[in-house]
Amino acid sequence: MAELVEERTAERSPQGAVEAVIASLSSDFGDRLATGRAIREQHANTVTWLANEAPDAVVFAESTEDVQKVVRACAKYGVPVIAFGTGSSLEGQVNAPLGGISIDLSRMNRVVSVHMEDLDCTVEPGVTRKQLNEHLRDLGLFFPIDPGADASLGGMASTRASGTNAVRYGTMRENVIALTAVLANGEIITTARRARKSSAGYDLTRLLIGAEGTLGIITSLTLKLHGIPEAISAGICGFPTIRSACDTVIATIQSGISVARIELLDEVQVRASNAYSKLSLAEQPTLFVEFHGTEAGVAEQAERFGEIAAEYGGGAFDWATKPEERSKLWQARHDAYWAALPLRPGAKALATDVCVPLSRLAECVDETKRDIEEMGLIAPIVGHVGDGNFHTMPLIMMDDPMEVTRVKAFVGRLTERALAMGGTSTGEHGVGQGKRKYMEAEHGGAALDAMRAIKQALDPQNIMNPAKILP
Numbered sequence: 001m002a003e004l005v006e007e008r009t010a011e012r013s014p015q016g017a018v019e020a021v022i023a024s025l026s027s028d029f030g031d032r033l034a035t036g037r038a039i040r041e042q043h044a045n046t047v048t049w050l051a052n053e054a055p056d057a058v059v060f061a062e063s064t065e066d067v068q069k070v071v072r073a074c075a076k077y078g079v080p081v082i083a084f085g086t087g088s089s090l091e092g093q094v095n096a097p098l099g100g101i102s103i104d105l106s107r108m109n110r111v112v113s114v115h116m117e118d119l120d121c122t123v124e125p126g127v128t129r130k131q132l133n134e135h136l137r138d139l140g141l142f143f144p145i146d147p148g149a150d151a152s153l154g155g156m157a158s159t160r161a162s163g164t165n166a167v168r169y170g171t172m173r174e175n176v177i178a179l180t181a182v183l184a185n186g187e188i189i190t191t192a193r194r195a196r197k198s199s200a201g202y203d204l205t206r207l208l209i210g211a212e213g214t215l216g217i218i219t220s221l222t223l224k225l226h227g228i229p230e231a232i233s234a235g236i237c238g239f240p241t242i243r244s245a246c247d248t249v250i251a252t253i254q255s256g257i258s259v260a261r262i263e264l265l266d267e268v269q270v271r272a273s274n275a276y277s278k279l280s281l282a283e284q285p286t287l288f289v290e291f292h293g294t295e296a297g298v299a300e301q302a303e304r305f306g307e308i309a310a311e312y313g314g315g316a317f318d319w320a321t322k323p324e325e326r327s328k329l330w331q332a333r334h335d336a337y338w339a340a341l342p343l344r345p346g347a348k349a350l351a352t353d354v355c356v357p358l359s360r361l362a363e364c365v366d367e368t369k370r371d372i373e374e375m376g377l378i379a380p381i382v383g384h385v386g387d388g389n390f391h392t393m394p395l396i397m398m399d400d401p402m403e404v405t406r407v408k409a410f411v412g413r414l415t416e417r418a419l420a421m422g423g424t425s426t427g428e429h430g431v432g433q434g435k436r437k438y439m440e441a442e443h444g445g446a447a448l449d450a451m452r453a454i455k456q457a458l459d460p461q462n463i464m465n466p467a468k469i470l471p
């Protein structure tokens with residue numbers, strides 16, 4: 001246990017409590033409990049510039065009962081417990097700043113049932129979105145929420161993820177029918193039945209979606225499914241300015257065109273994606289667009305979009321008609337994070353997002369672009385702009401304190417601008433550690449007190465993913 005003692009700080013759980021939990025769990029989990037430094041660090045933040053704060057041990061759960069055993073042991077000794085899916089979250093949600101036990105849910109990866117007639121399925125939390133869609137493909141069904149990374153569905157629910165299809169199909173909030181979770185006292189609850197609507201009692205499903213594991217650990221989900229569209233059409237359209245691209249998005253949505261995906265890449269991200277994903281796009285602000293429906297409906301929607309784009313100076317619409325061409329296009333969009341990193345070798349990335357009312361999108365993106373240029377940052381912009389959500393990723397040399405300060409100021413300005421426009425500090429990344437300080441400005445003191453009261457009622461010891469969400 002010497003290694004654990006060396007790393008523990010005064011704020012972490014007492015040494016004796018952690019050792020007691022690990023000793024208690026060792027008899028139940030054997031080699032499914034790991035305390036080596038490398039594996040613990042793999043189960044903390046590894047994606048962005050936030051510090052890696054490793055747990056004291058990792059348990060690989062294989063059932064709801066396994067999760068229950070871990071939570072009960074942690075509750076007995078007052079030790080934190082943090083759920084881990086694939087580790088793709090971007091705001092430090094899987095960090096363990098107070099130490100504790102990380103529960104790796106990746107082995108809970110069964111598709112439990114599919115109800116084709118009802119268009120729903122039940123899955124364990126470690127199933128990833130790609131695994132589920134591979135399972136569903138031959139049934140003519142798919143699950144539409146598509147955040148880019150091949151994230152676990154439990155993690156996607158916990159962070160209220162959305163992604164490229166949200167403009168048509170909604171977010172995880174709209175696509176989770178029910179879930180099972182283990183609460184801080186070790187009790188197992190199921191939040192709803194499979195019925196598509198209910199007026200029976202508090203909506204515990206929505207309470208746990210987006211709670212980032214601070215109220216309970218999700219161990220199964222019942223999800224809405226959709227039929228694979230008869231026709232899918234995708235393409236790209238370049239614009240002279242980022243403002244004209246955003247204005248096209250606003251006009252497209254306001255006109256009632258049922259677009260399935262409409263994604264923005266600024267010229268910096270286009271340059272990065274050309275190099276990384278072997279594309280050959282003109283280096284200018286570009287929209288990636290996709291339509292779903294019947295052959296006739298898709299053709300009509302695409303034609304109308306092209307007319308709107310032309311009104312705002314958009315170039316010729318370049319269609320990706322073959323499935324492999326569409327796949328390459330959307331894979332390039334999903335790889336935007338990795339594509340951007342080579343723009344500044346040796347830099348760390350800060351991926352951040354905001355979301356504003358659609359009518360303020362062009363203004364917000366335009367002002368953000370101006371900040372990037374005036375501050376001398378390399379920070380590509382991408383966005384699920386059909387619902388007012390966009391991302392930017394400053395690349396930072398962490399050994400330059402002045403640059404770090406400048407980036408923090410940039411993120412502060414971006415967030416304050418979004419809030420002033422009636423938006424939110426995060427459209428889909430979640431709060432975690434990175435956005436906690438903006439919660440009071442966004443929600444107000446009374447709303448935060450209500451959140452704290454819920455947290456206190458469900459987790460009086462504050463063991464469920466502590467030091468997240470609530471400042």
